[in-house]
Amino acid sequence: MRYNFKNFNFVKASKGFFILSIVLTLLGILSLSIFGLNYGIDFKSGSSVDIKVSKPLDAAKVQQFIESENFGKHTFTSSAERFSIRFENTLDEQQQSKLESDFKSKFDDKASFEINIVDVEIAREQETNALYGILIASIGIIIYIAIRFEWRFAVAAVIALLHDAFIVITLFSLFRLEVNLPFIIAVLTIIGYSINDTVVIFDRIRENLRFAKIKSRDDLVTLVNTSVSQTLTRSINTVLTVAFAAICLFVFGSESIKMFSLAMIFGLISGAYSSIFIASPLWLILRNKAKPKKTVKVQSAP
Known part of the structure; x- marks a missing residue:
């Protein structure tokens, strides 16, 4: 299935999604500071x-x-x-x-x-190991993207994937859903899925940069919009396919994987819009703040 968003201004639309993400982040911080997470038996005695x-x-x-x-x-x-x-x-x-x-x-x-x-000791150890897992995954992704692309892509990608993970944690805190080991597996899966979708868009931006003549910010905005529209069909179809599987698991699966499935559904929705409306515009902001290279004038000998 193909979608036509050739003339859609993704960069302009991203302002609304930035506001939405900021509101959800503030709600998450407030909810976590007041209520915390509803830990299951995996993280408490x-x-x-x-x-x-x-x-x-x-x-x-x-x-x-x-x-x-x-x-x-x-x-x-x-x-x-x-x-x-x-x-x-x-x-x-x-x-x-x-x-x-x-x-x-x-x-x-x-x-x-x-x-x-x-027991209490095992519960604390599992909670610590889960946090280490998310941290190590994030560091590995930063290194990979920085080597393959550049540091601006790495920063934008990591902010987007941490945003996705935090949105899922926020929703589980707000709705008092049980946090267990399958939930942690779901968060790590969401991070992997989100970065994959983001890398596809970044790769297209990098390819288009090779042939584009960038003279102003408007040229960069056009390049980002074009790159996103060229990869959007793949992104939407991938989300719909995986989301359908996650919904089936949630509806027909056993109780032990319901929270995993629900976390995946939340993460897929968040990852879909963050790859398009958060990661790419963030890279654009960082690129615009870069200092232009100074040209050196070579004087001819008299």
């Missing part, structure tokens, strides 16, 4: 219990049973053949045995249990 049943059960009755066990605060999710309970307290062996035996005797003696426990 507690117990995760997944129950796979051999026959259909009434989810309301199962939830009522879990509450009657009095094991503390928890979250409960269910699907056709699986129940997932996340306890904020760490269940000891006696509590685990009691929960399993009581459930089997009351509901399904063929049910299988998977119980995972995360």
Whole structure:
């Protein structure tokens, strides 16, 4: 599918997206400072219990049973053949045995249990490793783009991809969605996807620069608009394809990958507009601020 945006002024339209991104960033900073993130069991101590049943059960009755066990605060999710309970307290062996035996005797003696426990030290280690992963990925991207293109492309690309990651984090904070390890994987995937889309546009800008005669800022604006329009069909089709897969995973996938799928959907939308309306205009701003090269006049000998 092809789209005709040949005469569209992407640079001019980017001003509105800059304002939108600034507003979302401020909202994110405010939300994170007040509420923080809704960490799942992967990043805080507690117990995760997944129950796979051999026959259909009434989810309301199962939830009522879990509450009657009095094991503390928890979250409960269910699907056709699986129940997932996340306890904020760490269940000891006696509590685990009691929960399993009581459930089997009351509901399904063929049910299988998977119980995972995360202590405070492991939770902190996983949170630190996740931050290191995002930091190392960003540094690697800076080095790659700086070598392949120039430092202005690298700065614009990294700001755009960090913008995408922060937008996803902001939305998860605002809507109090659970942050777990699949969420971190989704953020790293979004960074990789976003930089790929940005590099395609930057590569076209670089190619067009070789043959363009740049005499003023308007010439640079025209070059950026032309480069974006030449790659827009590919960008939109790629986003629609990946977004369709992510939506299918969110609708039909299991509970364990729903937050991954939702983070991917948010990130794809953010990455699509940041590659077009954030990264390229940022490069244009940096390029315009560059000092013109001084010409050296050579005097002929008398």
